[in-house]
C-alpha cells in the first residue's frame with residue numbers, strides 16, 4: 315500500500331497520489347494517461363480523475379502498479395472492486411492484458427489469450443488469487459510464452475498451478491531452465507497453428523516475439539509504441555548487441571500484424587501497412603545511428 319507520508323510533492327492536491335517508492339515502470343501512465351505523467355524520474359498524479367471513467371482507470375493503475383506506489387486519501391470500495399473485476403482486460407479477439415504487473419519483471423505487462431485449443435499466458439503477472447481464479451474460470455493455461463529472461467516473474471507458479479508448458483528461447487533459458495519447451499536457433503518456429511515464435515535477439519540474446527493469427531505481435535522489450543512521438547521504438551540502453559537488434563527489427567518486415575503488445579512501453583493497433591511504414595522508419599533511424 316502506498317504511504318501518504320511518502321506522497322511525492324509532484325502530485326497535484328486531491329485523492330490519488332504516487333509515493334516515493336515508484337520505480338517509474340510506466341504502467342500507470344499506460345492505463346490512466348489522463349491522470350498520471352512522468353515528472354522528473356518518477357510518475358505523479360498531474361490531474362485528479364474527475365469522472366467515473368477516469369476514476370476507474372486510476373483504480374486500474376493502482377491495482378496494476380507492481381510496487382503499490384499509488385494510493386488514495388479516501389478509498390472507494392465499489393470503484394476498487396470494479397477495477398479488480400476488469401482484469402484481465404479484454405483488448406480484442408480473445409486477447410487480454412492481465413494487469414497486476416510484477417516487480418520481479420520491473421513492472422512488465424503480461425497478456426492472456428483465450429483460445430479453443432488451449433489458453434496462453436505471455437510473460438508473467440503477479441501470482442494473485444483474483445487473477446488465478448479468473449484464468450481458471452476462463453479455461454486455465456496450456457502454454458506460457460516467455461519473451462525473454464527479464465519477464466519470467468511468477469511463471470513457474472502459474473505453470474505448476476495449470477500444468478502449462480513454458481516456452482523460452484535457449485539463449486535466455488537460464489532464467490527458466492526447467493521450461494518444458496526450449497527453442498533453439500534463429501529461424502521462426504511454428505509452436506501450434508496460428509502461433510509462431512520469431513527470434514528477435516538484440517535486447518537479450520534470447521529475446522523472442524510471439525505472432526498470433528497474423529494480427530497480434532507480443533514483443534517483450536524488443537519493440538513498443540511511444541505515445542509521445544507516435545512511433546514504434548526499440549531499446550537504446552540495455553542492449554546485448556545493437557546490430558543483432560537491427561536485424562531483428564528488419565526481420566519483422568516479413569510479417570503482417572496489426573497489434574504490437576509490449577512488455578514495457580505502450581501497446582498499439584494500426585493497419586498492417588502503417589505498421590510496416592513505422593517499422594521501416596525505425597529501421598532507417600537505427601541504421602543511421604549505427605553508421606554514425
Ligand code: SF4
Nearest residue numbers: 336337339340342379
Ligand atoms: S505503476 Fe507504480 S511504479 Fe509504475 S510508474 Fe506508476 S506509480 Fe510508478
